[in-house]
Amino acid sequence: EVQVLESGGGLVQPGGSLRLSCAASGFTFSGYAMTWVRQAPGKGLEWVSSIFGSGGGTYYEDSVKGRFTISRDNSKSSLYLQMNSLRAEDTAVYYCAKSSSSWPYYFDYWGQGTLVTVSS
Amino acid sequence: EIVLTQSPATLSLSPGERATLSCRASQSVNKYLAWYQQKPGQAPRLLIFDASNRATGIPARFSGSGSGTDFTLTISSLEPEDFAVYYCQQRSNWPWLTFGGGTKVEIK
Numbered sequence: 360e361v362q363v364l365e366s367g368g369g370l371v372q373p374g375g376s377l378r379l380s381c382a383a384s385g386f387t388f389s390g391y392a393m394t395w396v397r398q399a400p401g402k403g404l405e406w407v408s409s410i411f412g413s414g415g416g417t418y419y420e421d422s423v424k425g426r427f428t429i430s431r432d433n434s435k436s437s438l439y440l441q442m443n444s445l446r447a448e449d450t451a452v453y454y455c456a457k458s459s460s461s462w463p464y465y466f467d468y469w470g471q472g473t474l475v476t477v478s479s
Numbered sequence: 480e481i482v483l484t485q486s487p488a489t490l491s492l493s494p495g496e497r498a499t500l501s502c503r504a505s506q507s508v509n510k511y512l513a514w515y516q517q518k519p520g521q522a523p524r525l526l527i528f529d530a531s532n533r534a535t536g537i538p539a540r541f542s543g544s545g546s547g548t549d550f551t552l553t554i555s556s557l558e559p560e561d562f563a564v565y566y567c568q569q570r571s572n573w574p575w576l577t578f579g580g581g582t583k584v585e586i587k
Binding site: 404418 | 517566574575581
């Protein structure tokens, strides 16, 4: 059974940092692109960042480029999101999502999300 | 950026009725559009990809159609578990993936 489980969310002050983790199981982790998608309270879904299975290609939404870093450790079947210089508008539930193929096009398995709150 | 506009914002229907949800793209996305279902407090669930292909395990009452800029998600006969928010997502402009604002299907 495919499972993805996020952790690492919490309350952080503006300008602070946080590292999210996602533990995956039930599939060949290195064979699939992985993505972070966020959802601000009461709002819709927003793509944040994607990484290919090999870790060789990383992509970011413009508002997080230069502040967030996506990475993965295939030996641990884990995905990460290092978030620096956090802003109030980064407040959201962050979902880890498995791509339905090796390309990060669509997402067939999602975690339950981890809440990041940026506030003083 | 490709903007996806979903309509209506809210759809009030009764169980057993047919639901028709629309997603319009600001420019052509070819067939590269997906639909997701999200229930309160839950993660999204992939329903349809590439406009008309049902994802694994998705009931046949869900169907997708369209190409270019206009897409439709149809639920042929609403079951109680289908009342949720539905989002469309394009991958035509990868890696800049975008989602629509959502349509809430609520019980009338």
